[in-house]
Amino acid sequence: MYLKRLTAINFKSINQLDIEFDNKINCFVGNNGQGKTNMLDAIYFLSMCKSSLSSTDLQVIRHGQDFFVLQGFYSRQGVDESIYCGLKQGEGKIFKRNGKAYERLADHIGFLPVVMVSPADNELVEGSGEERRKYMNGVISQIDHIYLDEVLRYNRLLAQRNSLLKTYSRTAFSYDLIEAIDIQLAEYASVIHSKRKAFVEQLIEILQEYYNKVSGGQEKVSLSYKSHLNDTPAETLFRENIEKDRVLQYTSVGIHRDDLTLLIDGYPIRNEGSQGQQKTYLIALKLAQFDFISKVAGIKPLLLLDDIFDKLDTGRVHRLIDMVANDGFGQIFITDTNKNRLEEVLAKVTSGYRFFRVDNSEFELVESR
Numbered sequence: 607m608y609l610k611r612l613t614a615i616n617f618k619s620i621n622q623l624d625i626e627f628d629n630k631i632n633c634f635v636g637n638n639g640q641g642k643t644n645m646l647d648a649i650y651f652l653s654m655c656k657s658s659l660s661s662t663d664l665q666v667i668r669h670g671q672d673f674f675v676l677q678g679f680y681s682r683q684g685v686d687e688s689i690y691c692g693l694k695q696g697e698g699k700i701f702k703r704n705g706k707a708y709e710r711l712a713d714h715i716g717f718l719p720v721v722m723v724s725p726a727d728n729e730l731v732e733g734s735g736e737e738r739r740k741y742m743n744g745v746i747s748q749i750d751h752i753y754l755d756e757v758l759r760y761n762r763l764l765a766q767r768n769s770l771l772k773t774y775s776r777t778a779f780s781y782d783l784i785e786a787i788d789i790q791l792a793e794y795a796s797v798i799h800s801k802r803k804a805f806v807e808q809l810i811e812i813l814q815e816y817y818n819k820v821s822g823g824q825e826k827v828s829l830s831y832k833s834h835l836n837d838t839p840a841e842t843l844f845r846e847n848i849e850k851d852r853v854l855q856y857t858s859v860g861i862h863r864d865d866l867t868l869l870i871d872g873y874p875i876r877n878e879g880s881q882g883q884q885k886t887y888l889i890a891l892k893l894a895q896f897d898f899i900s901k902v903a904g905i906k907p908l909l910l911l912d913d914i915f916d917k918l919d920t921g922r923v924h925r926l927i928d929m930v931a932n933d934g935f936g937q938i939f940i941t942d943t944n945k946n947r948l949e950e951v952l953a954k955v956t957s958g959y960r961f962f963r964v965d966n967s968e969f970e971l972v973e974s975r
């Protein structure tokens with residue numbers, strides 16, 4: 607699958623854009639703040655129906671404007687596909703495939719799989735468990751259409767349960783009501799838990815391989831899935847903690863407390879890893895994710911590599927490029943502020959490529975093969 611052409615109007619710093627891509631490698635060079643990441647984010651948006659960075663859709667509308675439009679023209683399994691996304695202030699977001707509007711955005715997510723590697727991934731190391739749960743949700747939703755719905759339903763039931771715990775803690779407490787919620791809550795919790803567990807297990811298998819490929823094979827890396835449901839079935843868990851939750855006035859156990867621990871040589875990478883090791887780990891994690899989606903979905907995701915070379919030594923940069931440019935990856939988009947570094951990289955690449963200069967959110971094709 608590859609993106610042939612992207613058009614954008616009023617997307618973040620981009621006023622107007624119409625750009626045709628190489629079906630293998632696309633490089634973007636420009637100084638800080640010139641719009642490189644915004645362009646990658648537009649590609650991400652067309653796949654995931656949301657920005658990889660901005661928390662609300664309205665934040666991506668160009669300052670001073672009241673709408674944005676994106677259009678992507680793809681070739682997917684030999685078939686041309688056009689995706690339209692538009693948002694006007696005060697109105698809903700519209701997504702269309704070949705001119706027909708989607709009723710549910712969840713039906714689109716995963717149709718054009720995407721993996722983005724960016725400096726923001728650092729949040730997976732530094733951020734709270736919520737970041738890592740969001741990460742799991744983002745990947746699994748690309749290969750499983752009903753997963754997001756299950757998470758949404760779980761969260762709705764959880765909110766109801768929490769509001770009951772708050773309301774009833776000082777007055778009469780209705781066990782019947784809570785137990786009725788818990789039956790459904792436990793069902794969703796079990797399904798979500800088994801999907802997350804299967805995902806992490808498959809990721810672990812390939813994570814080390816990619817870490818070795820980029821690092822040259824030095825440290826041992828792993829990933830551990832933490833969940834209350836690892837040891838206790840959901841129904842038992844909610845039942846056993848009901849008194850505690852009543853005192854706390856919120857639900858203290860469940861998959862909303864799941865987390866991932868990123869490990870290097872058996873220790874959390876957050877405490878032990880150098881910046882370069884952390885970066886290498888995160889790249890390996892994302893490439894493992896690429897592998898996972900490719901295998902399960904049967905389509906190679908678009909690979910967006912935003913500013914990934916910073917903090918990596920030259921050996922790692924070269925191994926990484928050799929791998930993504932010449933191995934089993936599909937179309938890739940690479941941004942960098944350093945022109946020489948990218949030119950060096952392209953000199954080693956045997957496939958076709960396009961090289962763009964980015965200045966003030968204008969994209970100029972300067973070289974292609």
Ligand SMILES: Nc1ncnc2c1ncn2[C@@H]1O[C@H](COP(=O)(O)OP(=O)(O)OP(=O)(O)O)[C@@H](O)[C@H]1O
Binds near residue numbers: 638
């Ligand atoms: N909604 C918006 N409207 C207008 N400009 C925006 C909007 N959102 C972000 N920007 C601008 O986009 C610019 C950042 O662009 P971007 O992140 O794409 O830069 P970059 O070329 O990737 O830089 P770097 O090399 O530093 O990563 C900032 O100047 C920011 O003010």
